[in-house]
Amino acid sequence: MTSPSQFHGWLGYDAKAAQGNLQWAPFTPKPFAETDIDIKITHCGICGTDIHTLRSGWGPTHYPICVGHEIVGHVTRTGSSPAASRFAIGDRVGVGAQAASCLQDGCQECSAGMEQHCPRGFVGTYNGRYKESGYWSMGGYADYIRVPAHFAVKIPKRLKSADAAPMLCGGITVFSPLKNNGAGPGKRVGIVGLGGLGHFGVLFAKALGCEKVVAISRRRNKENDALAMGADEYIATSEDDKWEKNHSRTLDLIVSTVSTPDMPFSGYLRLLRTNGQFIQVGAPEDNLPAIAAFALIAKGCKIGGSQIGSPKEIEEMLRFAAEKGVKPWVQTRPMKEANRSVVDMEDGKARYRYVLFNEGEDSAKL
Template sequence: MTSPETFHGWLGHDSTAAKGNLSWQPFTPKTFAETDIDIKISHCGICGTDIHTLRSGWGPTHYPICVGHEIVGHVVRAGSSASAQKFSLGDRVGVGAQAASCLKEDCDECARGMEQHCPKGFVGTYNGKYPDSGYWSMGGYADYVRVPAHFAIKIPDGVKSEDAAPMMCGGITVYAPLKNNGAGPGKRVGIVGLGGLGHFGVLFAKAMGCAKVVAISRRRNKEEDARAMGADEYIATSEDEKWERKHSRTLDLIVSTVSSPDMPLSGYLRLLRTNGEFIQVGAPEDILPAISAFALIAKGCKIGGSQIGGPKEIEEMLQFAAEKGVKPWVEQRPMKQANPSVVDMEDGKARYRYVLVNHDHDDHAKL
């Protein structure tokens, strides 16, 4: 069991790649280090970040690029370092949106298990530059991926590969702010947006035992799905009259997954109770709407943000999902259908996460 010298993946060469103009081509991975592992990819989720990056929506993208940071597969090569040797050949592992950080003892963030906030050496799983080699990272719309072992996580036996893949970014993006802001028994939680991220928010909030879970979307067309996921109530902001007033002061915590600069932010804040919290995880390509200071002052509310999670937190999330039976709503598609799947994802057709599958690499005996 080993990996080839040349990997193959769906490469984007300019901003039109987001329109389904990816090309299956060979590329050379970063030089193998003893801290690395190579993973033979079986599954890779499609994340909204992939689309933003392919079209250079958040800033200039380094092309050519292979996106995909919801990766699951099996270890086929491991370096000699302690971090790499914790894996055995054949282990089923996942990799999320981060591939490296400085990991230095004097880095407060890395030392506290918050590698995702490392100010010195954060490298994304794709479109990130490794400072030691100058290599630009390449992601999981591919047959293999090479990453530092510190950022790979073993997948529990109780979680299927197609379910684990979208958890590596989409899942942790909402699990972390829910857990870190007290979601649980007695807490009344709202999830804004019922897309790939939002559906995870409803699933996890319900599994955490929240007293009330409210799905908040523009239209009512997803209400049936939301309630099937565990939502107790549903708010359609473009269809329900005076929804801000009707549901005023009913929620302790809101996690917003939407990426629109036109969101009714002031209305969302009205839903919070005294000392309530609004946590933004969706990242618009523009700026957030302006709000009145009194929307915060009058009730002592807080606005915050959250970014993915460190390896230990992702491991904790996967164990939680295995114990509670959290199962995302996914549609599996062959890796060869990456182009139409990217287009469908951008058009909002996913219900609620697409997962690309390398059928030749999918070893069901290891699930």
């Protein structure tokens, strides 16, 4: 296996790209460094972040851009550094939402294994700028990707590539706050939103052995799916009468995956028990709603946030998923259908994660 000098991918040239106006075109990857590996992409999940970025929803995007940060493929080139030498040509590996951090001994976050919170050198897998070369990172709606090896992980044999890909961002985004905030036996956990992230929340909370898993959504149209995923209970906030009162003080932890500021925030907090925690992982383009101070003070509630996970956390999650047989609900589509898939994702048609695959070499079956 070798890597070409030019990669090809679905490029967005302006904010209209989010409307299905991506163009398949060549691009030049960052210069190869001895800390890098090249990956021939077989699969790439579609994440809500892709759409926010394509339309410059979270701030100005650097165009042209190739999005996609739920990437699985095979190594085609490795550098000579210790990080890169962990991999051999042909290894099946994955890359999530982060491609670089400073990795300096003086960085408290990197030294503590929290690279995703690095304040000095965080580079996203796309729309991030590598300080050393000045090149902008390009993502996985493509045939190849070049990334620093530190942020690549091996995929366990028991996981199919189409299942592993969306775990690399969608999965870790909820696995990390669940695990780090005590989800497990004896805990009652609520998952707000039953989309790509939320369905992972239900799957992982159940696999972690939580006493009760409650799916919380606006409407009741996803109830059967939630129960099939392992939810013990379902709350439809726009259809259930007095849901805040009827379920008051029933949950220890709530993980919110929704990316809209139009949420009944105070109602969610009412569901928490004393010393309960509310963790936001969805990232709206506008501010979250205001809340009354006594919604926190009266029960000693805590509000927090969580951002993806470190490479070690991702490896832990993949091992856990393989051991417990966690299987996401995915729909695979050929890479050539990226434009249609982005539009369908924005329209809420995914049940519950689209995964693009490059045709050839039986990629759809891996």
